[in-house]
Amino acid sequence: MKTRSYLSLVVAIILVPALAVAGWGLVLLLGKEREARFNVAEARASAIALDIDQEVAAAEGKLRVLANTSYIEKGDFVSLYQLMQKVNRTPDSWTVLYDENGQTLINTKSPFGADFTGLVYDWVPSAIALKQVTTSNLRMGLVSKSPVVSVNMPVVTASGKKYLLGQVFPSQYFAEMLSTHNIPDSWIVGVVGSDGITITRNRNANTLTGQAVVAEIRNAMSERPSGRVKNISRDNIPLFTVFTHTERTQWVVAIGVPQVDIEAPARNALRYSLFSICLIFGVAAFVVFALANRLTQAFNNAVRAGKRLSNGEIPTFAKQTVKEADVLLGVLHDAGTTLAAERHRRQSLEQERESLLQNEKEARRLAEDQNAAKDDFLAMLGHELRNPLAPISAAAQLLKIAKHDETTVQRTSDIIERQVDHLTELIEDLLDVSRVTRGLAxxxxxxxxxxxxxxxxxxxxxxxxxxxxxxxxxxxxxxxxxxxxxxxxxxxxxxxxxxxxxxxxxxxxxxxxxxxxxxxxxxxxxxxxxxxxxxxxxxxxxxxxxxxxxxxxxxxxxxxxxxxxxxxxxxxxxxxxxxxxxxxxxxxxxxxxxxxxxxxxTSGVGSDHQKHEDSLAVALDIMIVDDNLDAAHSLALLLESKGHRIRVEANAQNALASAAIANATIYILDIGLPDLDGYELARRLRAGSENTNALMIALTGYGQAHDKVLSKAAGFDHHFVKPVAIEQLDRIFAAFTKGTSALS
CATH class of the missing domain: 3.30.565.10 (Histidine kinase-like ATPase, C-terminal domain)
Structure with a gap:
């Protein structure tokens, strides 16, 4: 046999089994392609079902908010109607309240007080009797005059009265939800109630909404939670339909994919595969012919070289397309190349190791510098904090000894005030640099x-x-x-x-x-x-x-x-x-x-800045609430020395109990109280009619930006971090007194 025949036989031995395996793989691939298209449709159905469940869960959450208010118990339907409008999730849906007989009491789609005489729903008593949240199938809304569904929650008041709260959605609401899922134009997507009636549909929705689905889908959805059905749609389109039930409702999401969309890719892939097989055999034949020519030429050159060698001549060794002819030179060249590459690699590794070593030394030096800076700072902080504490401690002991010596008491008070100011300045510096460097200022x-x-x-x-x-x-x-x-x-x-x-x-x-x-x-x-x-x-x-x-x-x-x-x-x-x-x-x-x-x-730029008003000598009724009684009483003594009338309480409950009789116009509240926090106490005090115009001041150790936001939301007029300068309080009291005088 010639070289060309041997090569053809080798190619045939290799290609035939390879093509057989490829054909088997193609069959598997086509099956997986078909399955992948089903999986895409099932994933879309699951995503739509999840969206429906999320919408139903949101509606249920809103109904729970409404059910837990006291308005239903009190019969305050005006406030209930206003709250319904506030918490309503979307203008495309509305909220309804029915009595136990099915009579409509409130419907946010209509103005409050609208006449609903005769709007009685016979399904309401059975929904109340279920004692749980339910989701209806498609029905005709008597107010909206359109097909709707609703999420219903029974409510039983303490007096035994029974009501039903419902969040109503038009079928078009869910049609718009379907449009957000990027469904191919040829697919048919529908949402079906547990009764087999179509709730909404992405195609021909106007004519087919409210109609029963085909029998194949209805039977399948009643037998299993999800699956696939081969059927003819009501549009007379051959389909593969996948369906799945939602978790929170008894509804079914069904997606019909035209059979041609499933089968056509497989047929196209088969045609392409047959064409590829023919092309492979053609290319193989061409390659066999070309390789046979090259091998034959190499063998002929070797024969000629052997003849010249046998004749005593020096054969000419030219570069051959067949590598075996110059294997020795090739091996030596490869060996030299490998050795050079190894030397270069070792040099690179050595340079990299040296660079890593230098980086490690630099990182260690920086870490040591930072650690030393931290230690120096802690030492300085300890020193700076101990310095004012020593005179404060000595002054406190001196006050015990010389409490009847006014001159000594005054000098000692001045010492304490200066040192407290120094401590406050240190703490303010620390907080200030923290806020500014973190971008919170x-x-x-x-x-x-x-x-x-x-x-x-x-x-x-x-x-x-x-x-x-x-x-x-x-x-x-x-x-x-x-x-x-x-x-x-x-x-x-x-x-x-x-x-x-x-x-x-x-x-x-x-x-x-x-x-x-x-x-x-x-x-x-x-x-x-x-x-x-x-x-x-x-x-x-x-x-x-x-x-x-x-x-x-x-x-x-x-x-x-x-x-x-x-x-x-x-x-x-x-x-x-x-x-x-x-x-x-x-x-x-x-x-x-x-x-x-x-x-x-630069218009309006001036060098003069705002001057503070002088304190007004008006005696005020002030309540201080702080569980740190030393701090509360010391502030009370200071304010009493300015002529104000002070009442001190140690917790929120006592403050609430005495608020009605204290006649306080100013409240100074700590935030970290043992029973209720200061935010809640401020809200409850504000709720009383006697405190509508009261001045609320938060005096606390919490001074971050979000603490001040919480204070503002709770109804505080001012937020100060302990200790507060008496001058600041004087200015606020003066401004408050001036404002209340203007109102009176």
């Missing part, structure tokens, strides 16, 4: 004159600057310098920078504050000739808890939060801040840049 933006901001900041810091004998040089450019921002926050930024300059500059130093406009930016500089910043610290100066080295007496104070807070606030205003220093002992410069406000936008 809300800016009250307005058009701000930066020059007036600098003026207010200098006014706040001037006592510290003068106490350390510093010279403050201020350079203000005459150019317009207005920005949009939160005035209080911007004053806080400049104050922090000036405070740092004053604290870290030895006594008798020089501090320069300048402001100017450069193109679209306002540039503010704070320059000092103080301690300077170490080069290693400079890149991290705006990170939390980062500070320069302290002297043993810790004269500078602080927790290392100020500059982190400054950078966060500046970023919220769309600005930037940079720090510069030539090293220790060479001072430092902080340069702040803010977007300048266009001149046309």
């Amino acid at each position: 809300e800016l009250e933006k307005e058009n701000v004159d930066i020059k007036s901001v600098l003026s207010d900041a200098v006014e706040q810091v001037r006592p510290l600057i003068e106490s350390r004998s510093h010279a403050l040089n201020i350079h203000i450019d005459a150019t317009h310098a207005c920005a949009q921002g939160d005035r209080t926050r911007l004053i806080q930024v400049i104050t922090n920078l000036l405070n740092n300059a004053a604290k870290y500059t030895p006594q008798g130093g020089v501090i320069e504050l300048s402001v100017g406009v450069e193109r679209q930016w306002i540039k503010i500089k704070v320059i000092d000739n103080g301690m300077g910043i170490e080069p290693s610290l400079l890149p991290h100066i705006f990170e939390l808890f980062r500070q320069g080295k302290r002297t043993p007496d810790r004269a500078q104070g602080g927790l290392g939060l100020g500059l982190a807070l400054v950078k966060s606030i500046v970023a919220l205003h769309g600005g930037t801040i940079e720090a510069y220093s030539d090293g220790l002992g060479k001072g430092c410069t902080f340069e702040l840049r803010l977007p300048v406000l266009a001149l046309a936008q």
